Amino acid sequence: MSAILPLVRPDLRDFAGYKSARSESLRGDVWLNANESAWSNPADGEGRSRRYPDPQPPALRARLAELYGVAPAALLVGRGSDEAIDLLVRALCVAGQDAIVVTPPVFGMYAVCARLQGAPLVEVPLVDGVDGFSADLEAIREAALSQRAKLVFLCSPSNPAGSAIPLAGIAALAGALEGKAVVVVDEAYGEFADGPSATTLLAAHPNIAVLRTLSKAHALAAARIGVVIGNEDLITILQRCQAPYPVPTPCADLALAGLSDAGLAQTRERIALVRRERDRLLDALAQSPGVLRVYPSQGNYLLVRFDDAEGAFRALLAAGVVVRDQRAAPQLGDALRITVGSPHQNDRVIAALNAREQAA
Numbered sequence: 001m002s003a004i005l006p007l008v009r010p011d012l013r014d015f016a017g018y019k020s021a022r023s024e025s026l027r028g029d030v031w032l033n034a035n036e037s038a039w040s041n042p043a044d045g046e047g048r049s050r051r052y053p054d055p056q057p058p059a060l061r062a063r064l065a066e067l068y069g070v071a072p073a074a075l076l077v078g079r080g081s082d083e084a085i086d087l088l089v090r091a092l093c094v095a096g097q098d099a100i101v102v103t104p105p106v107f108g109m110y111a112v113c114a115r116l117q118g119a120p121l122v123e124v125p126l127v128d129g130v131d132g133f134s135a136d137l138e139a140i141r142e143a144a145l146s147q148r149a150k151l152v153f154l155c156s157p158s159n160p161a162g163s164a165i166p167l168a169g170i171a172a173l174a175g176a177l178e179g180k181a182v183v184v185v186d187e188a189y190g191e192f193a194d195g196p197s198a199t200t201l202l203a204a205h206p207n208i209a210v211l212r213t214l215s216k217a218h219a220l221a222a223a224r225i226g227v228v229i230g231n232e233d234l235i236t237i238l239q240r241c242q243a244p245y246p247v248p249t250p251c252a253d254l255a256l257a258g259l260s261d262a263g264l265a266q267t268r269e270r271i272a273l274v275r276r277e278r279d280r281l282l283d284a285l286a287q288s289p290g291v292l293r294v295y296p297s298q299g300n301y302l303l304v305r306f307d308d309a310e311g312a313f314r315a316l317l318a319a320g321v322v323v324r325d326q327r328a329a330p331q332l333g334d335a336l337r338i339t340v341g342s343p344h345q346n347d348r349v350i351a352a353l354n355a356r357e358q359a360a
């Protein structure tokens with residue numbers, strides 16, 4: 001039997017989903033089966049958007065699979081990794097019964113999707129240590145087992161904390177939860193990190209799923225293209241729960257252009273620049289007198305504690321710089337998250353904070 005099927009909601013195990021016009025394997029040269037227009041809209045240049053798209057545009061799926069080093073059937077393309085998070089929670093968690101584990105302070109969508117599905121939320125806080133925040137994998141294992149979790153969301157590199165989780169720890173957690181829960185590794189910022197992807201663990205661990213996105217390093221947030229990578233049975237189930245045509249043709253075309261060899265070469269250059277600027281910004285912030293702590297980061301952002309976070313936030317705003325206020329997040333009552341921008345933008349951040357110190 002499949003390694004994953006027992007983890008799927010019992011009422012969805014034989015769910016076939018919506019049978020769209022595109023998903024049937026019919027042949028012909030006059031397509032009159034989907035109530036589409038016989039004529040293109042003049043606004044639609046080459047007429048590529050006249051017909052419903054393939055639910056999983058094959059060229060895009062193949063290119064993404066190549067990019068992430070997995071088989072096309074191990075990957076589902078969706079509307080950002082946000083949709084993948086929602087699909088995982090809906091497909092695996094029986095409302096009021098099957099919990100999800102999260103590690104605050106962390107990206108908010110896991111809790112939002114749990115709430116929408118009525119899945120209990122189990123929080124295992126990150127631990128703030130000398131090297132930065134880290135996930136308490138032992139406590140996560142205990143909580144997942146004792147609270148009947150079906151999903152564990154690990155964010156690596158962590159948004160907003162910036163730290164990555166060692167793969168050996170993720171593998172051990174997945175081993176301990178095999179047959180009981182899926183360990184989801186959200187690698188939205190994986191391109192900015194030093195280490196390898198958790199996709200390298202998939203062969204040995206059928207209960208790991210990895211989230212990747214074109215929204216951050218690939219600079220295509222508005223195209224809304226993200227993927228979940230995992231066991232092929234899990235991918236099949238998630239696709240059946242997904243909307244019929246989740247990948248708009250203009251978005252697929254844009255993503256494919258962005259993933260061309262030339263596009264990827266430029267993305268690699270931007271990533272290298274962001275990593276250099278991340279180091280520079282970290283050094284400059286660490287020397288800014290109002291800064292209590294700058295956390296090392298494997299992402300394209302820095303988490304910073306201030307003696308007066310409110311004042312720093314206002315000083316940045318007054319200089320026209322908008323950063324993310326983290327003060328409502330657990331353990332982050334004095335912290336802001338600053339995205340690494342262009343060299344000029346980072347200079348403005350540094351100047352605004354240093355000017356504030358001179359004024360004080």
Ligand SMILES: *Cc1c(COP(=O)(O)O)cnc(C)c1O
Nearest residue numbers: 080081082107159188213215226
């Ligand atoms: C930005 C972000 C996402 C959302 O990615 P989309 O693909 O744009 O939906 C997912 N996870 C984390 C941790 C993020 O920070």
